Amino acid sequence: MRAKQLLPNFCRPTGIPHSPFRSPVPKAGAAVTTTAPSDVHSEPPDSPGDGSLAEFGYRQELHRSLGRYASFAAGFSFISVLTTVFQFFAFGYTFGGPVFFWAWPAVLIGQLLVAACFAELAARYPISGAIYQWSSRLSNLTFGWFAGWIMVIGQIVVVAAAALALQVVLPAIWSGFQLIGDDPAPTSASGAANAALFGVILLVLTTFVNVIDIRVMSLINRVGVTAEIIGAVLIIVLLLTHSERSPGITFHTGTAAQSGLFGALLVGSFAAAYVMIGFDSAGEMSEETHHPRRTAPRTILTALGAAGLLGGLIILGGLLAAPSLTDGRLGVEGLSYVLTSSLGDGVGRLLLADVVVAIAVATLAIQTAACRMLFSMARDGQLPFSRRLAKVNPRTGMPSAPALVVGVLAAALLLLNFASPEAFLAIGTTCIVMLYLAYAMVTGPLLWQRLRGNFAAEGAAGTDETGRPYFSLGRWGVPVNALALLYGLFMTVNLAWPRAEVYDPAGGHWYFQWFTVLFLGVTLVLGGAYRVYRARTTVAEAPAYA
DSSP: OOOOOOOOGGGSOTTOOOOTTOOOOOOOOSOOOOOSTTOBOOOOTTOGGGGGGGGGTOOOOSOOOBOHHHHHHHHHHHHOHHHHHHHHHHHHHHHHGGGGGGHHHHHHHHHHHHHHHHHHHHHHOOOSSHHHHHHHHHSOHHHHHHHHHHHHHHHHHHHHHHHHTHHHHHHHHOGGGOOSSSOOOTTSHHHHHHHHHHHHHHHHHHHHHHHHOHHHHHHHHHHHHHHHHHHHHHHHHHHHHTOOSOGGGGGOOGGGGGTOHHHHHHHHHHHHHHHSOOTTHHHHTGGGBSSHHHHHHHHHHHHHHHHHHHHHHHHHHHHHHOSOSSSSSTTTTTHHHHHHHHSOHHHHHHHHHHHHHHHHHHHHHHHHHHHHHHHHHHHTTOSTTHHHHTOOBTTTTBOHHHHHHHHHHHHHHHTHHHHOTTHHHHHHHHHHHHHHHHHHHHHHHHHHHHHTTHHHHHHHTOBOTTSOBOOOOGGGHHHHHHHHHHHHHHHHHHHHSOOHHHHOTTSSOHHHHTHHHHHHHHHHHHHHHHHHHHHHHHHHHSOOOO
16 A cells, blocks of 8 residues: 655656555654764664654665764765865866965855755755755656766766876875886876776775675764864864964965966866765665654754865865975875875875865765665656665665665776776766766756745744754855856856867867766766656556446
């Protein structure tokens, strides 16, 4: 018997079939209080604390075991400020010079607008597969399906891009980590191949963790995030206390004069855009979080805010403490060069080891988020092999098949690095574009519902698990939402623009210059082809009635 979906008409995902797993469960009982030190308290799938999914027609299968700090860690570790800042600092400096620092606060403000909209949605729809679920309920199943499809493909690409980041720090810690060739630069042939090798090794480990147990995964995630935050604060303090110049250097154009200040900032924003994505992961983990309507909105915003503040200070500290801004090393070796040169080999390498931990945990968290998206879409029967992908191990509370799929596909993408070093940048920018577009496919329908007066009316009456009103932007909803959508669309075009000097600096590889556009096009074509095939087979298999 189908469980009734208690949703307003405008947000009901028309056409989403009810899974055979779904059945009503008891309503939420007494509140469960969790704290950061003991943040994982696993409950059986059908415990009285799991009733929040019943109104959406789902039965609790994932183990609800994450507290507030674990939810924060899910979003923060996806962003992983150490991973991404170290990975893209050299790129931002190369194209923007010191002035690229100012792209950081601009992107942070834009993403905070998006995060505020997501926080409202996380309170109203605490369901795994956040982007897919939110977009479907705000628009229709087809539009929401493409949002989820683009998002999950983008997440798989992000997993590959994060795994490649090991190449930025491992050879700087010890030259013996350069197993292939002798040039550790990620854009060199040997560096790119070495990055792919270590990336595959890391993916094997993260895939294994993602099938063990939710408690093990969460423990690793929380310990890793704690280590990353401590390491980030230490790096900031040490860099600022070893400053070689004043903050006024950030107003110098440097190499930006070659392409103009505005053009330099547009390209320099790639670094900030790559860092500040994935904060929605706290929403992705809602079905495994205690009090998700109360917790997820706040951890979405705090994860992004904390990462944005720490990342901006790290970039500023790197610019101030760099031994030289003109010798070319900052644009090639990035922050690894600053740490080892300014702080000494011992301290610098110790901090780089912390960055390695951050990269590993980030890869794990991103893979987990992609698994939840696959699980959510498969549970609704919206993907090939849905029955297998939606299966949850009752002992571990983890969907094992999605972890294997994400791991294998991400490893396959890493093989591009063996073919050409330009793949390093192509993979990184492609994943940003995919996520930005998927985000816009949520903020767009949300704005439409606000303008029709549906969303505000529906949200005004809702209360979270503690009896308090849902997180809401109130009268600021429309302007914040409109700016979030405009920002997202602008950045999507900016990031995907086929700049030859960025994507194909050596020349002769037109497919890398257009890689992001081509990849997005192929993703849409494959998704459309599957939708057509599925529609035809569904009609063909439908029983005939007289």
